[in-house]
Amino acid sequence: MTAYMALEAYMALEAYMTSLPMALQKELSPFGFEVRCTIVKIKYMVYNLLPEFVRMIDWDDFNIQERKKGDKHSSNYIYKSVTVRVCCTMMLFICSVLALIGAYCSVCWLYDNLRTPVSLIVHTLLQTILPKRKFGAKYGEWAVITGASDGIGKGYAEYLAQKRMDIVLIARNEQKLNRVANEISNKYSVRTKVLVADFSEGQTVYDHLAEELLPLDVGILVNNVGLSYERAMCVEELPRKTVWDLLNVNVASVTMLCHMLVPSMKQRGRGLIVNISSLSASAPAPYLTVYSATKVFVRNFSMALHEELRPHHVQVQTVLPGFVQTNMTAFVANEHKERQVAKHLVQVEDYVRYAGFTMGKTDRTCGYWTHGLQYAGLKLVPECIRILVMKTIYNSLRAPHGVQKVD
Numbered sequence: 001m002t003a004y005m006a007l008e009a010y011m012a013l014e015a016y017m018t019s020l021p022m023a024l025q026k027e028l029s030p031f032g033f034e035v036r037c038t039i040v041k042i043k044y045m046v047y048n049l050l051p052e053f054v055r056m057i058d059w060d061d062f063n064i065q066e067r068k069k070g071d072k073h074s075s076n077y078i079y080k081s082v083t084v085r086v087c088c089t090m091m092l093f094i095c096s097v098l099a100l101i102g103a104y105c106s107v108c109w110l111y112d113n114l115r116t117p118v119s120l121i122v123h124t125l126l127q128t129i130l131p132k133r134k135f136g137a138k139y140g141e142w143a144v145i146t147g148a149s150d151g152i153g154k155g156y157a158e159y160l161a162q163k164r165m166d167i168v169l170i171a172r173n174e175q176k177l178n179r180v181a182n183e184i185s186n187k188y189s190v191r192t193k194v195l196v197a198d199f200s201e202g203q204t205v206y207d208h209l210a211e212e213l214l215p216l217d218v219g220i221l222v223n224n225v226g227l228s229y230e231r232a233m234c235v236e237e238l239p240r241k242t243v244w245d246l247l248n249v250n251v252a253s254v255t256m257l258c259h260m261l262v263p264s265m266k267q268r269g270r271g272l273i274v275n276i277s278s279l280s281a282s283a284p285a286p287y288l289t290v291y292s293a294t295k296v297f298v299r300n301f302s303m304a305l306h307e308e309l310r311p312h313h314v315q316v317q318t319v320l321p322g323f324v325q326t327n328m329t330a331f332v333a334n335e336h337k338e339r340q341v342a343k344h345l346v347q348v349e350d351y352v353r354y355a356g357f358t359m360g361k362t363d364r365t366c367g368y369w370t371h372g373l374q375y376a377g378l379k380l381v382p383e384c385i386r387i388l389v390m391k392t393i394y395n396s397l398r399a400p401h402g403v404q405k406v407d
């Protein structure tokens with residue numbers, strides 16, 4: 001049946017259905033019957049849009065019921081409903097399913113993105129009621145920070161010294177470390193300890209670190225050390241040594257230090273571990289492939305460890321920073337000098353002020369509010385779009401003709 005023929009049939013049927021009940025009404029009313037006619041008009045356009053199988057559906061419906069005398073509520077009706085019932089039911093069903101999926105996704109997204117602000121508000125309110133406990137008393141005397149001589153790590157070291165914690169600073173460059181340690185101890189009158197370690201050396205560094213750290217009452221561990229690319233590039237363009245360094249510095253250091261310090265924290269029934277992942281862990285990042293994958297490892301490891309240590313009152317916080325102005329992001333600023341990108345990157349002091357405020361209050365944070373919005377925005381779109389966004393960002397940061405591989 002073509003659309004045109006179906007329409008003709010429909011019009012004819014409608015005319016017939018309109019006149020029949022009117023005639024019946026006249027004929028049957030002396031015998032106490034009431035005839036009613038209900039017509040649900042289907043607009044021509046809508047009708048024409050319907051698929052053929054729907055147009056061929058039996059669309060009229062008669063019901064004749066006998067009216068019991070004197071019963072107002074059960075009159076005898078002759079119904080005529082020219083409706084595309086099945087079609088409506090199907091559309092209703094599809095709409096309900098879509099609405100349910102939409103509601104479910106909205107609830108998941110809201111939960112994912114509002115749990116951090118909500119938990120921050122709740123903790124801040126609780127802190128105004130409950131007596132304030134200093135970080136040292138709550139977690140332990142010492143805070144250990146890896147990659148503490150510069151950037152975000154140095155920021156965390158200062159923040160925690162401000163909270164009157166003694167600080168262990170770990171990095172490669174002894175001179176830089178001593179300078180930062182002196183600055184901190186002079187400014188905040190706390191004890192500092194410098195440990196020189198190069199995490200790219202792999203397994204060998206941990207024996208020395210264990211000797212120095214295990215005797216201390218370590219309350220906070222900030223696994224901050226991280227290595228990225230000098231600029232965005234394809235996997236095969238990375239020197240083999242850099243690939244190993246990325247794995248040793250970004251993955252092994254976090255895993256090994258947690259493995260080393262968790263037993264004593266568990267034993268004391270207190271402690272806080274802060275693992276620095278990255279916003280690039282929220283989607284696979286082409287041209288920063290290995291780096292972003294190591295940060296996914298940190299995120300997953302950290303979130304799983306949080307659940308594992310929850311019964312032992314040891315907290316684990318996962319931090320997912322966006323771009324912060326440090327040595328690591330110098331190439332981003334250089335690449336887009338003309339757009340003055342550096343100006344728009346978050347400053348370390350601002351970043352650490354926000355991220356520090358969330359310590360002990362929430363198990364996952366981006367650290368800074370604009371990064372939180374970026375994370376929420378990324379989570380709003382399907383993964384393929386997120387990958388595309390990452391690809392566009394990092395593709396713009398590649399060398400114009402690729403990078404010469406040096407092994």
Ligand SMILES: NC(=O)c1ccc[n+]([C@@H]2O[C@H](COP(=O)([O-])OP(=O)(O)OC[C@H]3O[C@@H](n4cnc5c(N)ncnc54)[C@H](OP(=O)(O)O)[C@@H]3O)[C@@H](O)[C@H]2O)c1
Pocket residue numbers: 146147148149150151152153170171172173176197198199200224225226227228249276277278279320321322323324325326327328329
């Ligand atoms: N900056 C950002 O926009 C950004 C964004 C997302 C995530 N993150 C993450 O945040 C963390 C800190 O980044 P950042 O930007 O502050 O980095 P950064 O400015 O480059 O500082 C890195 C720190 O790690 C130390 N370090 C580097 N390689 C080391 C090694 N092999 N062994 C021991 N120490 C080493 C450095 O000191 P020495 O050179 O003296 O050893 C320095 O103290 C990283 O995990 C990074 O992935 C940063």
